Every structure is written in C-alpha cells, then in structure tokens.
Amino acid sequence: MTLQTSRREFLQGAATAGLVIGLSPSGAFAATPAQELSPNPFVTIGEDGTVTVILKHFEMGQGTSTGLTTLVAEELDADWDAVEIAFAPADASRYVNTAFGAQGTGGSTAIANSFVQYRQAGAAARDLLVRAAAAEWSVPAEEIIIENSVLKHASGKESGFGPMTGRAATLTVAEELKLKDPSEFKLIGRETLARKDNLAKTTGAADFAIDIRRPNMLTVVVARAPMFGGKPTSVNDEAALATRGVEAVRVLPEGVAVYATDTWSAMKGREALEVEWDLSAAETRSSAQILEDTRALLEQDGQTARKDGDGAAALAGAAKTVEADFLFPFLAHSPMEPLNCVIERTADGGVEIWDGCQFPSLAQPTVAAVMGVDPAQVKINTVWAGGSFGRRANPTSDYHAEAALALKMLEGSALEGRPVHLVWTREDDVRGGYYRPAYAHRVRAGVDADGHPVAWDQRQSGKSILIGTFFEEMLVQDGVDGTSVEGASTLPYAVPNLEVSIRNTETPIKVLWWRAVGHTHTAYSTEVIMDMLAEAANADPVEYRLSLLGDHPRHAGVLKLAAEKAGWNEPLPEGRGRGVAVHESFSSFVATVVEVSTNEDGAVKIERVVTAVDCGLAINPDVIKAQLEGGTGFGLGSVMRNQITLTDGEVDQTNFWDYEPLRLSDMPPVEVHIVPSAEAPTGVGEPGTPPAGPALANAIYAATGKRAFTLPMTESGIEFA
Amino acid sequence: MAFMLTVNGVAREMDVDADTPLLWALRDTLNLTGTKFGCGVAACGACTVHLDGVAVRSCQATVEDATGSEVTTIEGLSGPEAEAVQGAWRDLNVVQCGYCQSGQIMQAVSLLKENPSPTDAEIQEEMNGNLCRCATYSRVGAAVRDAADRLA
Numbered sequence: 122m123t124l125q126t127s128r129r130e131f132l133q134g135a136a137t138a139g140l141v142i143g144l145s146p147s148g149a150f151a152a153t154p155a156q157e158l159s160p161n162p163f164v165t166i167g168e169d170g171t172v173t174v175i176l177k178h179f180e181m182g183q184g185t186s187t188g189l190t191t192l193v194a195e196e197l198d199a200d201w202d203a204v205e206i207a208f209a210p211a212d213a214s215r216y217v218n219t220a221f222g223a224q225g226t227g228g229s230t231a232i233a234n235s236f237v238q239y240r241q242a243g244a245a246a247r248d249l250l251v252r253a254a255a256a257e258w259s260v261p262a263e264e265i266i267i268e269n270s271v272l273k274h275a276s277g278k279e280s281g282f283g284p285m286t287g288r289a290a291t292l293t294v295a296e297e298l299k300l301k302d303p304s305e306f307k308l309i310g311r312e313t314l315a316r317k318d319n320l321a322k323t324t325g326a327a328d329f330a331i332d333i334r335r336p337n338m339l340t341v342v343v344a345r346a347p348m349f350g351g352k353p354t355s356v357n358d359e360a361a362l363a364t365r366g367v368e369a370v371r372v373l374p375e376g377v378a379v380y381a382t383d384t385w386s387a388m389k390g391r392e393a394l395e396v397e398w399d400l401s402a403a404e405t406r407s408s409a410q411i412l413e414d415t416r417a418l419l420e421q422d423g424q425t426a427r428k429d430g431d432g433a434a435a436l437a438g439a440a441k442t443v444e445a446d447f448l449f450p451f452l453a454h455s456p457m458e459p460l461n462c463v464i465e466r467t468a469d470g471g472v473e474i475w476d477g478c479q480f481p482s483l484a485q486p487t488v489a490a491v492m493g494v495d496p497a498q499v500k501i502n503t504v505w506a507g508g509s510f511g512r513r514a515n516p517t518s519d520y521h522a523e524a525a526l527a528l529k530m531l532e533g534s535a536l537e538g539r540p541v542h543l544v545w546t547r548e549d550d551v552r553g554g555y556y557r558p559a560y561a562h563r564v565r566a567g568v569d570a571d572g573h574p575v576a577w578d579q580r581q582s583g584k585s586i587l588i589g590t591f592f593e594e595m596l597v598q599d600g601v602d603g604t605s606v607e608g609a610s611t612l613p614y615a616v617p618n619l620e621v622s623i624r625n626t627e628t629p630i631k632v633l634w635w636r637a638v639g640h641t642h643t644a645y646s647t648e649v650i651m652d653m654l655a656e657a658a659n660a661d662p663v664e665y666r667l668s669l670l671g672d673h674p675r676h677a678g679v680l681k682l683a684a685e686k687a688g689w690n691e692p693l694p695e696g697r698g699r700g701v702a703v704h705e706s707f708s709s710f711v712a713t714v715v716e717v718s719t720n721e722d723g724a725v726k727i728e729r730v731v732t733a734v735d736c737g738l739a740i741n742p743d744v745i746k747a748q749l750e751g752g753t754g755f756g757l758g759s760v761m762r763n764q765i766t767l768t769d770g771e772v773d774q775t776n777f778w779d780y781e782p783l784r785l786s787d788m789p790p791v792e793v794h795i796v797p798s799a800e801a802p803t804g805v806g807e808p809g810t811p812p813a814g815p816a817l818a819n820a821i822y823a824a825t826g827k828r829a830f831t832l833p834m835t836e837s838g839i840e841f842a
Numbered sequence: 843m844a845f846m847l848t849v850n851g852v853a854r855e856m857d858v859d860a861d862t863p864l865l866w867a868l869r870d871t872l873n874l875t876g877t878k879f880g881c882g883v884a885a886c887g888a889c890t891v892h893l894d895g896v897a898v899r900s901c902q903a904t905v906e907d908a909t910g911s912e913v914t915t916i917e918g919l920s921g922p923e924a925e926a927v928q929g930a931w932r933d934l935n936v937v938q939c940g941y942c943q944s945g946q947i948m949q950a951v952s953l954l955k956e957n958p959s960p961t962d963a964e965i966q967e968e969m970n971g972n973l974c975r976c977a978t979y980s981r982v983g984a985a986v987r988d989a990a991d992r993l994a
Contacts, residue, residue, distance in 0.1 A: 182939030182976045319932040325916030329941060332875035336895035340870075365859060383870035385862055386877070404956030457880050457888060457941040457975045505876075508975050547881040632862020732992030743935055747981070754977025776860055777885035777973060786970045 138251060140166040140286040163242035164193055164361065166250075170270065170283030172197065173205040174239075178231040179479055180208075181456070182751075183806040184744035185231040186317045189239050190738055195308045196243030196301060197250075198267035206317050208503035215784025225480035227634070229707035232740055235299075236802050244298040250282055251675035253289035284466035297401050300325035303738070303799065305729055313743045318505070329507045333475040334465045335540040339368060339525045343376040343385040344394050348403035348770035350553055350629030353377050353396050356606035370394070371530040378527045380536065385545055399769040399806065400504030402581065404629040407771040414450050416561040418582040419446070423622035424600040426610040430618035435576035435762030439567025442576075443653040447564070448831040449583075449642045450471050451763035452557035453780060454635055458507020458521045459550050464488070464528045465540035472528075478507025479513035489520035491525035510636040510755070515555060516590035519631075520545065522837050525548065551780050556583040556765055560605075562646040564822055566616075572658025577616045579609045579646070582624035584632050600625060604634065608643030608704065608811065613676050614651070614669040630767075635668040636755060640706040645760070645818070648702035649828065652819045662701050664818065675735045676703050678796050679712040682733035683735040686794050687714035696720075697728070700819025702812035707810040709736040711794075713753065713816040716791075717824050724842035725821055727757065727789040732809065734793065737800035744806045746793040752809025758783025760814035761841055762833045787841070849874065850918025851903045852864035856905070864908045865889045865900040868915060876944050877915035880973065887972035890945035890952075891915050897952035914943040922993060923954045938976035945973045952988045958993050960986070 141162040141634045160363050163175045175559055180186040181841040186206050200789035209216045212222040219238070220230040247267065254272045255262035268271050272280045286685075304605035308314060321327035358370035358376050366386025373379045377396050381387035406414070423551065436442060462476035481501050489496040506513055524543035531537050531688055543552065567576045587593050593707045596603060603610070610621045635641060655665035680703045684690075693699065696719045703712040716729040725741050732749050739745055762779060766773045774780040818829050821839060829837035847854050849872060856871045863882075868874045868891070877900055880888030884899040890985050891900045892914040893907075919928075927950045930936075946969070953960060953968040962966065965986045974982065 159915065180939075182937070184938070278971075313935070315932065316937065318936045318940060319935065320939060322937040322943050323928045323931045325874075325948060326945045327940055328875070329878075331879065332869075334873055334875070383866060385866035385870065457878070457886070457939065457973065458965065459879065505940060508939040510975070547883075547886075583950060747935060747938060747978070750980055751977040755975070756978065758977070776883050777881045782973055782975055783977055783979070784970050785979040785983060786966050788977060790982060790984075814914075 128429070134489045140289045151560055152546065158176045159380070163239065164246050166246060166282050166286050168283050168286060170281040172199045172203065172206060175207050175209050177209045177218070177235070178226045179477060179503050179506055181479065181506040181513070182404065183748060184741060185226070187314065187744055188232050188740050189235050189312065190317055191308050192239035193243035195306060196240045196660065198269070198307070200270040201308060201314060203270060206842045210381065211485045211499065211501040211788045215480050223482035225482050225514060227479065228711065229512065229806045229808060231804065233801065233803050240300050241298055244300055245294045248295050248298060250285050251287035252292055253285040254280060256635060257285065257288060287428050305383045308739050309738070310742065314741055316513065316744070321505070327402065327505045329458050330463060330475050330477050331461045331507070331544065333504065333542070335463060335465055338463065338540040338542050339380045339382065339536065340542045340544055341378050341380050341548065342391050343373065343523060343549070344391050344396055345376040345549065345553065346400065346403065348400050348405065349396040350403035350633065352399045355397040357395040359787045360395070361390040365392040366392050367609055369534065369536055371527065373523065373530065376528065379540070380527070386452035387544070388546065402629065403770055404767070407768050408451065408766040411628060412559055412561065415559060415582045416446060416448065417625065418624040419561055419563040419580045421582060421624060423580060423582070423624040423709035424608040425620065425622050426601045427614070427619060427621040432576050432578045432618045432620040436565055436567045436578060439561050439575055440570040441657045442565060442567040443657055444563070444565040445648045445650065445653070445828070445830050447562040447642070447649070449560040449645070450766065450832060451559045452635055452759055452763055453551050453765055454510040455550055455777070455780065455782065456508030456510060456512055456579065459547055460545040461543055462524050463540060463542045464524045466538060467500070470494065470614035471500065472525070473500040473502065474521065474524070475502045477509070477513060478503040479506065479509055480556060483514065483516065484521040486527045487522050488755045489691070491522055492529060492798050497760050506816060511634040511638070512555060515633055518590055519555065537775060538616070547776045551765070552776050555633040556630065557641060558586065558632040560642045562642065564646055564650045566650055566654055568654060568658050572653055572660055574614065574616045577612070577620070581606060581609065581622065581788070583626055584628055584630070585625045585739070586634055586638070588625060590735065604639045606643065607639040608706065609647055612647055613673040613705065614666070615671065625737055629691060637706055637810040639662040640704060640807070640811040644704040644706070645815045647706065647831070648812065648815035649818050652700070652822065666703060668774055675710045676705060679703060679710045679733040679735050679794070682794050682796060683712035683714050683731050686733065686792060687716070687731035689714060695770070696824060698819070698820045698822070698824025700816045700823055702815035702819065704812040706808045706811050708803040711732060711749070711812050713812040713815070715816040715820040716821045717817070718840050719824050722840070723825065724840040725824070726842040727787070727817065730789050730791040730813070732791065732793050733796060734805065734808065735796035735798055736805050736808070737798050737802040739798070740802055741797050742795055745795055748805040749793040749809040750791045752807065753787055753813045755784050756810035756813030757817055758787065760817060760832050760834055761787070762835050764833050764836070782808045845909050847905065847908055847913055848911070849913045850915060858905055860904065860906045862905045863901050864891065864903040864905055864913065866879040867905045868900060874915050874917055878941055878944055880942065883884060885973070886942070887949060888942050888945040890972065892948060892952055895952065895955055897949045915977040916948060919948070919951060923951045923989070926989040927954065929949050929987070930985040930992065934981050934985045934988060936978055936981040936985050938978050942972060943976045946974065946982055950989065953986065954990060957991055962987070
C-alpha cells in the first residue's frame with residue numbers, strides 16, 4: 122500500500138473551548154479553537170468531548186458517511202457509536218475531491234481520495250489531544266493511549282477528550298503525523314460496523330431535501346414540453362390561478378412554473394394550465410428510429426479510441442469469427458427521492474439552498490449565475506440524498522438552475538422574498554431526460570486455429586455525455602469522449618489487433634452519466650463477445666478469460682474467486698445455466714457469476730449471484746457487500762426490463778408501473794466475496810453494476826441457447842418468471 | 843373543508859380539499875415528513891402508513907377516507923413489532939439512501955402484526971410493493987425474517 126505521508130505544516134490556535142482540525146486555505150491542517158469558528162473543519166471536538174466528522178462527500182446511500190467517519194475514528198481511536206457527522210458546506214478550497222480538483226462526489230472516488238486525508242485529520246486530532254494530556258499529567262506523550270475516546274496513562278490517569286480540548290488548541294500539530302500501521306486497525310476492516318445513518322433512516326427523522334420546510338415557503342412544480350427541445354410560447358393560467366392554494370404562474374425558458382402553498386395544490390394547478398409549445402426544434406423521432414439511425418452510423422468510420430495492430434487484416438485471416446450488433450436503450454436514473462431543492466434569499470443579498478447536493482462545484486456557480494450573485498454568496502446546506510445514481514450531479518445543474526429561476530421570477534412581485542421548493546414528480550423524472558444515452562455497438566472478433574483471439578473491432582455510436590458541456594475541453598480528445606468507450610478502450614484481454622471507435626450522435630434528448638457510465642454498455646458487449654469467443658474456441662468461459670488475463674492479475678483474482686465460490690465446475694441440472702463476466706471500473710475489479718433456471722414455458726428466473734470484488738484495502742466490508750448487492754440488483758433490473766422509449770418524440774413511460782425497477786421478488790440471493798488486499802482502497806458504488814448484465818446474458822445463453830443482443834432483454838424475446 | 847384526523851394518537855384539525863391525498867396532508871399540512879412521496883400512484887410504497895394498524899398507500903387514501911381512522915406514521919410507530927423491525931433493520935445495516943425505508947418498515951410492521959411468523963413466500967408477497975432503487979431487498983427480506991424471529 123502506498124501512503125502519502127508527506128510533511129504538512131500544521132497551524133496553531135489559541136486556547137479556548139473545543140478543538141477544530143481543519144484544512145487551512147494553504148492546504149495544511151490547522152488546529153483552531155471552536156469558539157473562533159474555523160469555518161471548514163474536517164473534525165471538531167466539542168468541550169463535551171463530542172467528535173464530529175465533517176463530510177466532504179454527500180451520502181446517497183453508498184456509505185460515505187460511514188466510510189469517511191471510519192477513517193477519522195480509526196486514527197483517533199474514537200468511540201464509534203459516539204462519533205457524530207455533519208455535511209460540509211460548499212467550499213472547494215477546502216473540500217476538494219482530489220480526484221477531480223472540484224468539490225463533488227462521483228466516479229466512485231469518495232474513499233479513494235479521502236483515505237489518507239481523513240486519516241491524517243484524525244491523527245492530527247489525536248496528536249494534539251495526547252500531547253495536551255501529557256502536559257496536563259506531566260507524563261511522556263508516548264505513554265498515553267486512547268481507547269474508545271478515553272485518554273489513558275498507566276498511572277491510572279484517565280480523561281475524555283473534552284477536558285483536553287482547550288490545552289490541545291494551544292499546541293502545534295506535529296510536522297509529521299504518524300498514521301497507524303494496518304496491523305493496528307481496529308475499525309478499518311471490521312466485518313460489521315453500524316452505519317452512521319441507521320438510526321435517522323429507520324425512524325423517519327432523516328431529513329432529505331424534500332422534507333425541508335421554510336417559513337412561507339412556496340412549492341413549485343413545472344410544466345415541461347411534451348418533447349425534448351420544446352419551449353413554451355403562450356400560457357393560459359386562468360384555471361391554474363383559480364386553483365386553491367396556487368399563488369402564481371411564471372413562464373421559464375423551458376417550462377411553466379406553478380407556485381402554491383403546498384405540493385398537492387401546485388400539482389393540481391399544473392393540471393389546470395393550458396400551454397402552447399414551440400416544438401420546431403424538438404426531437405420528433407421515435408426511439409426505434411433513433412436506434413436505427415444510431416446503428417446505421419456503425420457503417421461509417423468513427424473516431425478511434427484505441428488501435429493496436431491491424432484489426433481488418435487480422436479479421437480477414439481469422440480461422441473463426443464472431444459478430445454481433447448490440448442495442449442499448451435510454452435509461453432513467455429514477456432515484457426514489459424525486460429531484461427537488463429549496464432555495465431562498467438571505468438577508469445579506471445572497472442565496473441559501475438545501476439539497477442532497479452531489480456536486481457543489483457545479484451547483485454553486487450555476488445558482489450564482491442565475492441569481493446574479495457571487496458564488497461565495499450561495500450557501501449550500503447538503504442534506505441526505507434519496508439516491509442519485511448520477512442524476513444529482515449534472516454539468517448543467519438543471520434542477521438547481523430551475524429552482525433559482527423560479528425564485529428569481531418572483532422578484533418585483535408581492536411574493537418576492539418567499540422561499541421556493543422546486544419539486545419534480547415521478548412523471549417529471551421518468552419523462553425528463555438526462556438519460557443514460559442509447560448506444561449501438563458492433564463487435565467483430567476472430568480467433569486463430571488454436572482458439573486464440575487475434576482480432577477485435579469494436580464500433581460504437583451514441584450521444585456523448587460530455588460534448589457540449591464544460592467538461593468537453595478537459596475530457597474529450599479528438600472527438601472521443603472517454604465515457605462513451607471506457608471499458609471497451611480498456612479491454613484487458615490479450616488481443617494483438619484491437620480497434621475501438623466511436624461515432625457521436627446528435628439529439629435534443631438530454632443525456633447524463635448513469636451508475637457506472639460507459640461501463641454500463643461496454644461491459645455488456647465485451648463480456649458477451651468474450652463468451653462467444655470462448656465458445657468459438659471450444660473453451661470454458663472462465664478458463665478462456667484467465668488464459669488472456671496474464672497481465673491483469675486483479676481481474677484474474679476476482680474471476681477465480683467468484684468461479685470457485687459459485688461452484689463453476691459443478692454440474693447443473695437440465696434447464697439451468699451459469700454465466701460469468703469480469704470487469705474493471707473506477708479502479709475496482711468485479712467478477713460476477715449468475716445462475717438461472719428456466720420453467721416449462723422457457724421463462725427465466727435468476728436463482729443465485731456470486732460476486733467477487735477487489736477494491737484494495739476493505740475499509741468497511743459490510744458497506745462493500747451492500748454496494749455489491751445493490752449494484753448487482755441495479756444492473757440486473759435495468760438489463761431485464763428497463764427502457765425509456767419515445768413515440769414521435771414523446772416519452773412512452775410515465776412512472777414506476779411502466780418503468781419498473783427490480784422488485785424484491787426479482788432479487789436473487791447475492792453472495793459477495795472480497796479479495797484480501799493491501800492496495801490503496803478504491804470505490805464500490807458503481808463497479809458492481811457493469812458485470813451483472815453480461816453475466817446474466819451469458820447464463821441465459823447457457824440455459825436456453827438465446828443471446829440477448831438488444832436490451833432490455835425483454836426486447837430480445839427473453840421472458841422472466 | 844375542515845377535517846379532523848387522528849394521527850399518531852393526536853387529534854389534528856385541517857382545512858383542505860376533500861380529495862387531498864393523506865400523503866400531502868401529512869407531509870405539507872402536519873409537517874410529518876417521515877412519510878415519503880415516491881410515485882403518487884401506489885407503485886412504490888414509499889408513502890406507506892397505517893390506517894387502524896393496516897398498511898395503506900397514503901398517496902391513494904384521501905383525507906376524507908382517513909377521517910375516523912387511527913393514522914399511524916413512522917414518527918408514531920411503537921410497540922413490539924416496531925421495535926423488532928427497527929432493531930433488525932439497524933443490526934442488518936439494511937438502509938442505503940434510506941428514502942424508501944419508512945415505507946418498508948411500515949409495511950413490515952403491518953405484516954408482522956397480522957402474521958407474526960410469515961413464510962419467506964409471504965414476506966416476498968407482502969413486501970413486493972415496496973420499491974427500493976438501491977436494491978436493498980436481500981437485507982429487507984432478511985430483516986423481516988429476523989424481526990419475526992425476535993418476536994417469536
């Protein structure tokens with residue numbers, strides 16, 4: 122494991138009550154007295170000894186509130202049950218995600234970029250407290266230990282943290298902080314640690330943004346165009362304004378906002394609106410046509426994302442070839458908490474918002490621009506987020522901008538000054554765009570007479586997520602958006618002639634990253650093709666993959682573990698089948714084995730899933746298991762039956778009854794095995810999702826002989842029991 | 843119109859339209875926000891509350907429907923079944939984002955009140971209307987089973 126234990130300069134604060142360990146503007150940890158309110162600490166310790174960990178990452182269920190807290194509590198030897206948490210304010214100078222250079226959560230980076238930083242924060246607090254106690258007790262600091270938030274000396278002296286905070290704040294943090302050796306870990310790696318959000322989320326006490334209530338708050342729902350790219354031209358709001366509780370109607374650039382005293386009234390008011398739309402620039406195609414157009418592009422040359430050797434010549438000379446066209450639908454994120462946020466003007470001319478805020482570095486400048494204020498004047502209160510799967514982080518910060526516009530449109534009216542709560546309904550969410558893009562892939566691959574793959578040509582087309590956003594300049598090169606091809610361009614198998622190319626499509630349908638982003642489609646096509654290649658080579662799918670992963674021991678490690686735990690070589694009864702897939706995403710490695718059965722009608726049931734994950738050092742094994750269970754379920758549900766389709770430009774789906782996520786009855790038992798590792802920790806929020814789909818596809822083929830090339834699988838004639 | 847509801851044992855008066863869903867009366871009028879809005883069409887179960895001890899989708903029951911019944915929300919949940927369910931939920935680290943969990947817990951408590959020793963098939967059937975986009979289902983099922991064992 123590589124630890125960045127570079128020397129850091131620690132600053133000193135005056136002696137008063139409480140102790141704050143934070144990152145100073147220069148990037149060094151600083152100890153300052155709590156009374157002086159150092160505004161952006163990672164750790165505070167109150168006079169009463171309460172340790173509070175300040176979370177620079179939001180919590181959408183992925184377990185960061187537990188994970189980051191573990192890192193601090195470990196180095197501080199704090200009493201786990203007594204450590205409190207708080208979400209950080211928007212301040213990228215202190216709460217930067219070092220993987221991005223901006224404040225935000227995504228790409229399964231939370232633990233990876235916090236691992237050393239949060240441990241150092243805990244170690245700094247420990248250093249100060251121990252030396253304060255040493256001075257107080259006139260004993261050597263090396264002789265003091267901490268157990269469960271109690272400082273102890275062999276002489277029998279004991280103290281909680283609280284009484285030492287005053288003296289500790291007068292000390293200078295050591296220039297070099299000693300972090301624990303992994304052999305000393307008590308919390309990191311513990312099989313089960315109570316999640317920090319357990320209590321609030323089992324009592325109804327957890328406040329999500331949708332639960333925020335401000336005095337005189339107006340709830341806003343927005344009528345949006347029936348087609349993507351439409352804009353309102355005229356509005357008859359007479360009936361809406363006559364609806365009880367409705368206070369105002371305002372026309373926004375892309376919709377019509379209805380303001381009411383409560384949500385139900387706002388929804389009824391919206392029903393009563395009559396809006397004329399300009400659809401001249403709107404997407405009017407049906408999704409079937411969009412997919413056909415996207416597929417037709419595969420005939421054309423694209424932008425090259427990877428080129429090893431000469432694929433065309435090698436394919437022509439291959440002993441056997443396999444080929445398939447894959448079609449992937451648009452997918453909505455549909456987090457359980459519909460999009461919403463609360464925004465209000467502050468007395469000093471700024472703005473305050475309450476949001477399950479995934480990306481403050483996007484939301485803050487966006488809201489500031491709409492309101493005409495300085496970004497620093499936008500205060501963000503991050504609250505629990507009811508899921509996201511990528512939807513709450515958006516280069517356009519669409520719902521923050523919409524909320525700010527709705528607030529701004531009240532200026533000069535009698536309603537000016539009233540807080541606004543923008544709420545999307547489920548229909549708004551399902552029909553509102555920012556989907557996982559639809560994609561077409563054409564993969565042609567060939568093996569030589571010995572079954573070794575000699576050529577792989579992977580052609581893809583679809584709408585880029587990053588082109589047209591401010592990420593384009595940084596992350597798109599020569600027309601290749603890495604998020605369109607990741608997973609394919611990084612194919613780990615030893616194939617001497619490999620080409621991956623992309624053709625970018627245009628549509629007004631808005632697209633966005635969706636849990637695991639490009640890997641959601643590339644893992645599917647590459648791992649189904651690998652299954653077909655193994656068959657062409659008359660080889661076992663696990664053995665075949667292993668034979669081509671010589672340079673990728675971590676891929677091989679999870680693959681072997683999953684296969685072993687799944688009993689890969691044990692025979693199955695008639696009608697059953699097993700499938701496997703292995704995929705790296707976000708620097709974590711996951712192999713998944715799915716076992717299915719079929720009934721007399723040929724309907725498929727997922728009986729069992731076994732996964733193995735290598736995410737480096739396992740900080741919270743139970744959180745890792747939960748993410749692999751959930752990520753697997755998320756992946757399975759989407760490939761089984763989820764799709765957003767359009768008829769003449771209008772979205773066909775409306776709500777959870779026709780865009781139906783996985784339900785309990787669909788959920789197979791998921792066994793999760795963690796590869797023991799001393800490598801630096803990597804993320805688990807996304808990596809469980811990509812291999813679930815292709816492992817299921819390969820299992821269905823093993824059981825039924827049917828390959829699902831068009832997703833969802835129901836579109837490939839697969840029925841589920 | 844004026845309505846008198848008994849919510850978590852307390853009589854609450856409100857002046858709302860008769861067609862107002864109980865969900866919105868609870869959340870917006872009474873500020874009991876533990877009951878969640880997920881879909882508005884009884885497709886997800888996030889809004890589950892108890893009417894006279896039985897789980898219902900509060901997005902589909904109107905204030906008028908609820909008048910005369912005892913309404914219980916997650917904030918007012920108590921009793922041995924509630925303790926067993928909430929304890930199991932915490933011990934098994936069921937929650938992820940947590941947004942659906944009020945509804946899951948209300949459904950589970952209602953199930954165990956009616957049927958203290960459900961089979962796995964009965965658990966699946968009773969809990970199947972409660973969506974969890976995080977797919978915490980394995981743990982939801984295990985926690986209901988664990989809660990039943992605690993009550994046995």
